[in-house]
Amino acid sequence: MALAGLGLVREFGVSTVAVDGVDVELRAGEFLTIFGPNGAGKTTLLALLSGRLRPTRGSVSVMGVPMDFGATAWRSRIGIVSHQSMLYAHLTAAENLAFFGRLFGLDSLRDRALAALDGVGLADRADVPVRSLSHGMRQRVALARALLHDPDVVFLDEPYTGLDPHAAGVLRGVLMALRDGRRTVVMVTHQLAQGLEMSSRLAIQVRGRFAWTGARSQVDGSGFEAFYHDVVEAA
């Protein structure tokens, strides 16, 4: 398995269970999109799968390597994009990528940074401070940062948040390129259409649990919104 999260539970305090016994198993090349209403625990689940949070119970492994918070090597196998850019506003796009490249132990940093920016259509903005870029451009730089070290598993947390239709369209094109058959992707989004068109697998999370999971081929694209509402209300 490229990504395996088994029996994941995350509690906050004594009364809040954000993730309540979720299992996720993905093979290399699979693209899972997790839908769900606000407060369903989707972002918490993604944080557990990507090692940003420790699970209260359960375990996660990436490419067969168990997540050990005392170790760091497994972090090189994953890339994370969230609705926050995770970039330094006062550094240029290329400086940001060079900085994160150093943290990942990469070499030829300038060349790698330019190649990564070229991959998201921003090579001409390499030397522009991130604070001068639009939100959509920052998201594309964030994606370049997440892919800089060629991770096996990519996590996307609401990547379309705050983007105008044009910027969302550009980002969509970049994300579509992630479906290369090698990389495993987990995305959390409220955008049903974008999630449907990219994914090979789908899940609907409600109140910390998967209320429904299945392959993309199991659902009818035109009737998915109604199906989604039925699942959420029934859960």
Place this chain on the structure above:
Amino acid sequence: MTYLTQVYAIVWKDLLVEVRTRERLAAMGAFAVLAGVLFNFAMDWTAVRPQDVASGLIWMTLVFGGLLGLGRTFHLEAQDGAFLGVLTSPTPKDAVFLGKTLANFVLLFVVALLVLGVFAVFLGLGLGPHPGTLVLSLGLGALGFVALGTLFSAVSSGTHMGETLLPILVFPLLVPVVIYGVSATSRLLAGRPLTEVEGNLRMLAAFALVAVAAGAGLFRFVVEE
């Protein structure tokens, strides 16, 4: 080698961001100059010799000015989740701490030199027969100070009180640095022999070593959720 590269990357990034924003240096530097000006007018220099009171004033300026800057250590990190990118990289948390501590040390050391310069100009303070040792004592004290300040800045940045909490947490722990630092500085300014300050310098070095080691060991418990 990768570990040192990661530490270097953090130092490079922090200093580059500081050069671009001048957010912390400006605050600390302005405080140092203001303190020098105020003390110049507050004291009757015909009744008090500068070297008799300068060590306390220097360390007070350094500690209060330093806290202005240290309190902002994680301010820019929080913007747009930038620090999350660092924490989710394969960089060991102690390397992150060492990088941020070294960057803070460079900034505070610059401020320490500025404080010496300001007091030399405004108070007519001579630096004594061992200016190198004087700078060393300030450097050792600054290292212990920034190690504690960086750790507790991370603690306070995660609370509702933010920067207000930092002095409350740090001041009690800074007592040894201030005692040995003031003692060493006053003897050096008075022109006493180096043998009289060796003990203080050793204590400052030991404190700095313990503070850096403790900070490196504890940092991950502060930043990991």
